[in-house]
Structures are given as structure tokens and as C-alpha cells.
Amino acid sequence: MSLLEVNGLNSYYGDSHILFDVSMRVERNEVVALLGRNGAGKSTTLKSLMGVVTPRAGSVIFDGTDVAGRKSHKIAQAGMQLVHEERRIFGSLSVEENIVLAGLTASKRWPLNRIYEMFPRLKERRNNRGNELSGGEQQMLAIARALIRDPKIILLDEPFEGLAPVIVKDLMKACRDLAAAGQTIVLVEQNLAATLALAQRIYIINNGHIVHEGPARELKAQPDILQRYLGV
Numbered sequence: 452m453s454l455l456e457v458n459g460l461n462s463y464y465g466d467s468h469i470l471f472d473v474s475m476r477v478e479r480n481e482v483v484a485l486l487g488r489n490g491a492g493k494s495t496t497l498k499s500l501m502g503v504v505t506p507r508a509g510s511v512i513f514d515g516t517d518v519a520g521r522k523s524h525k526i527a528q529a530g531m532q533l534v535h536e537e538r539r540i541f542g543s544l545s546v547e548e549n550i551v552l553a554g555l556t557a558s559k560r561w562p563l564n565r566i567y568e569m570f571p572r573l574k575e576r577r578n579n580r581g582n583e584l585s586g587g588e589q590q591m592l593a594i595a596r597a598l599i600r601d602p603k604i605i606l607l608d609e610p611f612e613g614l615a616p617v618i619v620k621d622l623m624k625a626c627r628d629l630a631a632a633g634q635t636i637v638l639v640e641q642n643l644a645a646t647l648a649l650a651q652r653i654y655i656i657n658n659g660h661i662v663h664e665g666p667a668r669e670l671k672a673q674p675d676i677l678q679r680y681l682g683v
């Protein structure tokens with residue numbers, strides 16, 4: 452059985468119907484990316500998986516249990532972690548306090564030194580406050596706060612957005628190391644090159660509908676799909 456099986460998910464903001472029968476699956480140890488234009492419904496999909504948005508119909512079978520409709524902290528306890536676009540770190544706490552705090556209520560935890568091996572910059576900055584970090588360091592910290600809880604699956608919402616190329620390179624290396632260590636990842640990203648380099652399988656969402664699913668390596672050879680749904 453897949454680690455995550457999403458079937459017929461429908462989500463709304465008020466009366467606005469945003470996701471239409473979204474179905475997708477993620478196997479254990481797989482990196483799956485969700486691509487689509489601005490406003491296509493990528494963030495809403497991640498939020499619906501995580502219970503930040505409550506889907507009105509459909510199922511989210513996570514590790515054998517339907518978690519659709521559960522509160523997000525319950526879904527987090529079951530082993531899912533969402534790294535939001537807004538990063539959500541505590542500016543007045545140190546890097547290390549931010550990480551330790553995130554791990555407090557987890558049933559299993561990564562040791563701190565494993566986090567620091569993954570992100571040597573965070574080790575150097577461990578005593579700096581969250582609001583003293585660069586955008587890239589804040590993104591690393593946001594991911595570290597998710598990883599300390601030893602998630603079965605981590606959902607990354609535009610982790611490279613707005614970051615300098617040199618930081619994107621560091622973050623991509625961390626993501627590759629994570630994937631090589633068997634971490635299951637769902638990636639939402641506008642950076643097509645980075646996405647195709649990291650993901651094994653791709654879904655494309657358009658106006659709230661899944662319109663394509665296939666191996667990442669095949670997408671490069673499908674300019675019609677790239678043009679139609681992503682405008683590249």
C-alpha cells in the first residue's frame with residue numbers, strides 16, 4: 452500500500468470551489484512534485500492533506516488511515532509535516548531553540564547533530580535569533596523544524612522561492628541527501644529545473660484538476676504539456 456493515497460479530494464474557500472476530485476499517490480521513499488501555474492491549487496492541495504484546509508469530500512489515506520477531516524496537529528502526530536511558504540519560525544528564539552521546541556511534542560525525534568549535519572549553516576548560526584537569519588537560512592530552519600519530528604512524509608511548499616542561486620544549491624543538496632536517506636517528500640515548486648532534478652514523479656494541477664501524471668524524466672521531452680500547463 453502507498454504511504455499516501457488521495458482520492459477524489461474537493462476543497463473550498465467559502466463558496467469558492469478550488470480542488471476538483473484531486474487524486475494522487477505517494478510511495479514510501481519517493482519524491483513527488485506537484486506543478487502548476489500560480490493559483491492552480493498547489494498550496495491548497497498541501498493544506499488539504501495536512502488538515503489546514505478541511506476537504507469537503509474525498510479521502511486522504513495516510514499510512515493506512517483516512518486522515519481527511521482531522522485536525523492538523525493530529526495529522527502531524529501521525530507523521531506528516533508541512534513546511535509552509537511563510538516558514539513560521541520564531542524570530543525572537545535562537546535557531547537551536549526553534550528546532551528543539553518543534554521537536555518537543557514528537558513521539559520520535561532526530562538527534563540535533565543529524566540536523567546540523569544536514570544543514571551546517573544552522574550549526575554555525577545555532578545561537579543566532581530567528582530574525583537575524585537570511586531568507587535561505589530561515590528556509591533551512593523551517594525544514595529543520597519539520598525534520599526534528601522524524602516525519603514519515605514532508606510536504607515542502609515552494610522551498611526555493613525568492614532565494615539566491617547559491618542557497619538554492621545548498622538546499623537542493625540537502626533535499627537530495629534527504630531523499631537518498633529514504634525520506635518521502637512532496638514538493639511544490641515553481642523552479643522547474645530544480646523540480647525535475649529532485650522528483651521521480653510529477654503531477655500537474657490546472658484550475659484545481661489534476662491534468663497530468665508521469666515520471667519526471669519524461670516531462671522534459673513533452674514540450675506541449677510544459678507549454679500548455681506551465682507556460683514554459
Ligand SMILES: Nc1ncnc2c1ncn2[C@@H]1O[C@H](COP(=O)(O)OP(=O)(O)OP(=O)(O)O)[C@@H](O)[C@H]1O
Pocket residue numbers: 464467469487488489490491492493494495496
Ligand atoms: N485563504 C484563501 N481564501 C480564498 N481564496 C484563496 C485562499 N487561498 C487561496 N485562494 C485561492 O485559491 C486558488 C488556489 O490557490 P493556491 O494558493 O492553492 O494556488 P497555488 O497553485 O499554490 O498558487 P501560488 O503558486 O500562487 O501559491 C487561487 O485562486 C487563490 O486565489
